[in-house]
Amino acid sequence: MSNRIPQGSGRRTAWNAPKGRGVDETSRDEVRALLGEGPRRRDLLIEHLHRLQDHYGCLWARHLAALAQEMRLALTEVYEVATFYAHFEVVEDDGPGPEAITVRVCDSLSCALAGAEGLVKDLEGLPGARVLRTPCVGRCDRAPVAVVGQNAIDRASADDVKTAVREGRTRPCAPSSRRLPEYLAGGGYRLLQEVRSGQRRPEDLIERLDQSGLRGLGGAGFRAALKWRLTRQHPRPRLLAVNADEGEPGTFKDRHYLETDPHRFLEGTLLAAAVVEADEVYIYLRDEYPHVRALLIEELEALEREGTIRSGQVHLRRGAGAYICGEETAMLESIEGKRGYPRHKPPFPTEVGLFGRPTLIHNVETLYWLRDIFERGPGWMADEGRHGRKGMRSFSVSGPVNSPGVKFAPAGTTIRELIDESCRGMLEGHVFHGYLPGGASGGILPAHLGDLPLDFGTLEPYGCFIGSAAIIVLSDRHDMREVVRNLLRFFADESCGQCTPCRCGTEKLLELTAPREWDEPLLTELSTTMRDASICGLGQAAPNPLLCALRYFPEAFR
Numbered sequence: 001m002s003n004r005i006p007q008g009s010g011r012r013t014a015w016n017a018p019k020g021r022g023v024d025e026t027s028r029d030e031v032r033a034l035l036g037e038g039p040r041r042r043d044l045l046i047e048h049l050h051r052l053q054d055h056y057g058c059l060w061a062r063h064l065a066a067l068a069q070e071m072r073l074a075l076t077e078v079y080e081v082a083t084f085y086a087h088f089e090v091v092e093d094d095g096p097g098p099e100a101i102t103v104r105v106c107d108s109l110s111c112a113l114a115g116a117e118g119l120v121k122d123l124e125g126l127p128g129a130r131v132l133r134t135p136c137v138g139r140c141d142r143a144p145v146a147v148v149g150q151n152a153i154d155r156a157s158a159d160d161v162k163t164a165v166r167e168g169r170t171r172p173c174a175p176s177s178r179r180l181p182e183y184l185a186g187g188g189y190r191l192l193q194e195v196r197s198g199q200r201r202p203e204d205l206i207e208r209l210d211q212s213g214l215r216g217l218g219g220a221g222f223r224a225a226l227k228w229r230l231t232r233q234h235p236r237p238r239l240l241a242v243n244a245d246e247g248e249p250g251t252f253k254d255r256h257y258l259e260t261d262p263h264r265f266l267e268g269t270l271l272a273a274a275v276v277e278a279d280e281v282y283i284y285l286r287d288e289y290p291h292v293r294a295l296l297i298e299e300l301e302a303l304e305r306e307g308t309i310r311s312g313q314v315h316l317r318r319g320a321g322a323y324i325c326g327e328e329t330a331m332l333e334s335i336e337g338k339r340g341y342p343r344h345k346p347p348f349p350t351e352v353g354l355f356g357r358p359t360l361i362h363n364v365e366t367l368y369w370l371r372d373i374f375e376r377g378p379g380w381m382a383d384e385g386r387h388g389r390k391g392m393r394s395f396s397v398s399g400p401v402n403s404p405g406v407k408f409a410p411a412g413t414t415i416r417e418l419i420d421e422s423c424r425g426m427l428e429g430h431v432f433h434g435y436l437p438g439g440a441s442g443g444i445l446p447a448h449l450g451d452l453p454l455d456f457g458t459l460e461p462y463g464c465f466i467g468s469a470a471i472i473v474l475s476d477r478h479d480m481r482e483v484v485r486n487l488l489r490f491f492a493d494e495s496c497g498q499c500t501p502c503r504c505g506t507e508k509l510l511e512l513t514a515p516r517e518w519d520e521p522l523l524t525e526l527s528t529t530m531r532d533a534s535i536c537g538l539g540q541a542a543p544n545p546l547l548c549a550l551r552y553f554p555e556a557f558r
Contacts, residue, residue: 021075027066040071043355045337049082050287050318058089058098084339084496085320086135087287101129101165104147105156108249109440109486110140110398110472114155119144122158129165135323135490136249137288140398140472141405150290172291175259180302183263189308191374192267195274200374202232202275209370211378213391218243218326218363219438219467221456227360230350231276234358240278241354242269243331243363244285244292247323248439249490250470253394254364256406258292261368262299268367270309271374276360280312284331286319293318323494327536328361330496341498342536363468365394386412387453395454397423399473400430412453415445415471423473430475434553438467440487441541444474444548463548480556484549485513491542502539505530509546518557520550 034051038044048071052063059082068075082088091097103123107116123131129148139145142154146161149170153160164170183189194200210225231238246254257265273281285293296316303309322340324330329343332354353359373381384392389412398404401423409422415435419425426432434446437454443464445452452458459465474483492506505526512523527543534540550557 021061021065023066023069024062027060027062028069031063031066031070035070041337042071042073043335043337045071045073045078045081046085046320046334047318047337049078049088050320053088057100058091060091060093062093064090081337081339085322087321099128099130101149101168101170103129103131103161103165104134104137105131106135106137106139106143106145106147107133107486108136108140108490109436109483110136110250111143111145112482112486113399113472113474113478114143116144119146119156119158119161123161126162126165135493136247136251138246138252138255138286140250140252140396140470143398147288152291172294175291175295177259177295178261178263180263180299180306183261188263189267189270191371192270192274192308195271202277205271205275205374208374208378212373212381213378214366214369214373214381215391215456216362217365217394217468218246219248221466224362224366227350227362228272228276230348231278231358231360234351236277236279236358238276238278238358238360239354240269240273240276240281241328241332241335241349241359241361242281242283242367243326243328243361244283244289245319245326245331246363246468247286247326247494248441248468248470249487250398250436250439250472251396251468252398252470253396253406253468255289255292256396257364257368257394258289258296262292262295264371265364265368266296266299266303268370269314271370272360272362272367278360281314282317282335282354283314284317284319284325284335287321322496323490324496324536324538327538330536331361332359339496341496344535384410386410386417387414388412389453389455389458391455393455393469395422395469395471397471397473399435399471400427400475400477401425401473402427411455412458414451414453415473416450418454418471419473426473426475430477432473433476433478434474434480436470436472436474436545438465439470439472440490441537441544442467442470443544444483444552446552449552463544463551480549480553481513484545485510487545488513488542491538495538495542499533499535499539501530501533502535502542505534505539506542509543513546518550520557523547523550 053059064078068078082090105116105120137145144156146153146156148164150172151169206225206228214224215221244254300314317335319325325334325340327342330340334340349359349361351358381391391411393411395407397407401419403424407422432447434444436444437459445464454466488510492510495502495506497503527547530543531540
């Protein structure tokens with residue numbers, strides 16, 4: 001007999017069970033079995049969602065309800081996180097599950113230029129798999145790229161992908177890396193021990209860093225030494241957060257350094273933590289790099305066995321497919337297990353950062369060079385440079401050149417010098433026509449401005465910036481309209497949706513550029529509004545490729 005109180009009694013309707021989605025015993029047991037005896041802290045929500053999806057192939061609604069109960073969270077909190085990130089797939093209990101194998105074809109600019117659209121068409125109706133488009137996977141120098149499960153196929157053809165699906169090759173391939181024994185044999189971690197033992201004073205190292213002129217190499221270019229000093233001004237406990245979520249189309253230098261010499265990065269990370277007296281380190285790694293994640297797990301375990309780090313000192317956190325989490329405060333929110341919404345500033349992370357503590361934030365490459373700067377002296381980096389600039393830069397070069405890849409060259413090197421000296425020229429049949437100096441958000445410059453020094457502060461007068469030095473080369477074979485719309489489509493897809501100027505503006509820019517005739521005054525007005533009113537750099541920089549194209553390539557829009 002129902003315990004429901006009849007309507008019309010003047011009392012609120014009552015039930016003999018809590019409102020909302022119920023949790024069945026089987027789902028609860030399955031979730032508990034996967035989580036084991038580990039903690040149920042709020043900041044581990046994304047990690048637990050990954051664990052569920054890795055095991056079941058998707059996020060069943062019944063498991064989300066059970067996870068919410070197990071973590072003592074509102075179901076809405078779990079749902080808002082699970083549906084925010086592109087790599088999570090929520091499926092209702094009565095719906096069909098995903099195909100056993102998912103093939104993702106990158107359709108960001110470098111892959112699009114290399115034929116990604118044709119690859120998608122050739123894979124239509126692929127038996128035993130579903131084919132999806134995906135934004136940049138960080139392998140732009142090997143375009144076009146398809147990912148079968150977690151197995152990235154470089155310079156992919158339809159036959160390559162079909163063979164991988166047929167043979168079930170879905171696991172990532174281990175990179176050829178410099179492992180701990182080899183790194184120790186070359187003097188690795190000796191400097192770290194000197195800092196920890198007091199042989200090297202933190203103030204001296206910060207001064208040496210300042211003399212080197214090292215700036216943050218993730219895009220913003222903030223002076224590293226000043227960031228260290230600001231962090232040390234605030235009381236302990238302090239934290240260090242590493243941004244390894246390079247999602248800018250055209251950027252892959254962090255992946256390159258993590259694959260080839262992970263311990264140079266890890267020692268730099270631990271050096272920075274020791275100098276600013278950060279008690280714990282959080283490394284936020286993009287989900288598109290599963291092979292790097294497996295490598296870091298192995299090497300961190302080796303460091304723990306060797307006694308260089310203590311248990312729980314370094315936390316490796318996994319992103320879930322959100323470009324916005326490359327923004328430092330959005331990354332902090334994601335590490336805390338939330339949606340990747342950028343925070344309003346001030347306060348800045350050096351004062352109130354991860355879990356409310358003073359937090360030093362650096363990207364991978366910034367930390368990678370610390371050992372060299374401290375051992376070789378600040379002049380090792382500061383004395384280099386071309387055309388009046390100082391330092392060295394890692395340029396991620398992709399597009400129709402003979403030798404794409406990460407090019408370590410003096411700051412101030414021009415794009416013509418990069419193409420001729422480092423990339424062995426343009427591909428046969430392609431004529432240099434233009435370039436993106438700083439990835440999707442850094443704008444577009446024409447070939448006649450190919451002699452500008454590439455560095456912080458040199459490109460702003462031309463409406464561009466170097467950012468993370470993601471260079472995408474364009475040739476005379478490329479349709480500038482399609483280039484611009486590819487970039488606008490990326491920003492429209494990746495807007496986090498928190499602020500109206502970006503959420504609506506990115507979609508409106510894409511809509512307004514669909515017709516053959518473009519309303520330049522209207523596009524300019526909308527772009528100005530987005531730049532002035534968006535919370536973070538995504539909305540502020542999203543109009544850059546459009547405005548540069550209108551300015552430098554007017555013939556393409558007549």
